Amino acid sequence: MPEFHAEPYLYLAGLTHKAALIAWGGFYFRVRASDRAWKLVDDSDLDHVHPPRRESIGARSEPYGVARVEVFDEQGSLAAFAETQTTNHVWISGLRPDTQYRYRVIVNGEEWASGERRDWASDSGRQGLFASGRAYDNRFRTHPHPDERAPLTFAVLGDFGTGIRKPVRPGRHQKEVADALEATVDRNNVRLLLTTGDNIYSSKTFLGIPIDETGDEDDDWFFTFYQPYRYIINRIPVYPCVGNHDASETEASDDREQLLDNFFLNERFFGEESAGRASIGPGLFYRFNYGADIEFICIDTSRQSLLFGKRFFLHPNHASFIDSALPAVGAGSSDLNSIQPPGWRVPFTHHPPFCAGPMHSNSRSMIETLVPLFKRSGVRAVFSGHEHNFQYSMSDGITYVLSGAGGKVRRGPLSDFASARTVGWASEPHFLLVEAGSEQMLITPIGKLGPNREVAAIDIVGPSGEAVATPIIVPRATRSLD
Secondary structure, three states, X not given: OXXXXXXXXXXXXXXXXXXXXXXXXXXXXXXXXXXXXXEEOOHHHHHHXXXXXXXXXXXXOOOOOOEEEEEEOOOOOEEEEEEEOOOOEEEEOOOOOOOEEEEEEEEOOEEOOOOOOEEEEEEOOEEXXXXXXXXXXXXXXXXXXXXXXXXXXXXXXXXXXXXXXOOOEOOEOHHHHHXXXXXXXXXXXXXXXXXXXXOOOOOEEEOOEEEEOOOOOHHXXXXXXXXXXXXXXXXXXXXXXXXXXXXXXXXXXXXXHHHHHHOOHHHHHOOOOOOOOEEEOOOEEEEEEEOOOEEEEEOOOOOOOOOOXXXXXXXXXXXXXXXXXXXXXXXXXXXXXXXOOOOEEEEEOOOOOOOOOOOOOOOHHXXXXXXXHHHHOOOOEEEEOOOOOEEEXXXXXXXXXXXXXXXXXXXXXXXXXXXXXXXXXXXXXXXXXXXXXXXXXXXXXXXXXXXXXXXXXXXXXXXXOOEEOOOEEEXXXXXXXX
16 A cells, blocks of 8 residues: 655745745655655545645645744744634734744644655655755745835746656756756845746647646646745745746646646735736736835736737736836936836746747737837836747847746757847756846846856857857946937
């Protein structure tokens, strides 16, 4: 008879300048007694665990018991707490801006996920959960007060959800990029993570049709999100956007509801629609500030299906959101220093307006609809994914950065440099390290760790093969708005 193992996980699901959304959950595994083979329990089989369940993680999961979340200041004093017996997540309020805290979760009188953890790895040719020698470091720092100017270091990760069930193989590098991301979060004080979509897409196919692991069930998220970024997402919040693989545009199943569930998007942005800070259904649009200088804008560029429907940013439901998020600013001004607030207005999308290939090209609908709005609202940098490489383009003083190789890399050569306005590119697995200050933004594509676990930028070349320097420097001012 197989044994069952439940592995607990912790998640800093949301964060503001005065509150934190802390969540907990887990995954179940069958362990065959004869050879200790491990198998992740599918959502449809959770009725066999004890006690039976429908879901094991995410906002909708049934409560594991009476829970208390405690948050401590740097002196070890209890700063805030909250209790629940109806959910596996809770908002902790009453926190101070830009302040370091630690936390713990207690469920039914026992600390959740304490001590050494088991992580998915290979041992003597076997794949399974093995003692890792690691434990959770449950700490976070609240965002600055909305009136306070503050620099920000953040990361951008795109097209990453290919899964780590099997060892690294050619073209798939999610584990390697995840390791480099974790090292960079530790060393560079990264405060938040944006995704450029295609969050989960490790689907199995039959005759080219996706049949499993598309992302529409919790168990699809173990190898693609919760395990690869386990020791990151308990410390910094993740802000996702929707890619074509997260919708039925590319896959037979629309993963949007599961995206809302596992990124706790309703819990974070419900009620923001009336304030013009979110627009959900159909599609996912939201914006949030980090201090007084930076506002991020998530724009949904997916569509309902491959053959039918316009992209969601063209849907009339979202017209008022887009208009208010990308307003005309600086009329009659010669530069962008007049924009207050914010100093940086940063859209992030899945599809890029400009792309030189090898599989995808420019998006005409984005160039016709969104690019003029970026220009009028003083945008200086836009982050996207979709193509599985790194590219950056310049148009009307705006830097468009394509980062879509967080899991899968497309090695084919680029060709359409002129129409894509390409400045530099690379076909290497990577994520972006972004440092936004008062006068400039520095963007560095970071590759997999070196032999001594050193973090380094990937090599970028221009259209003629010439070396392009990193970091990419984006000045905040000045350009004409006329």
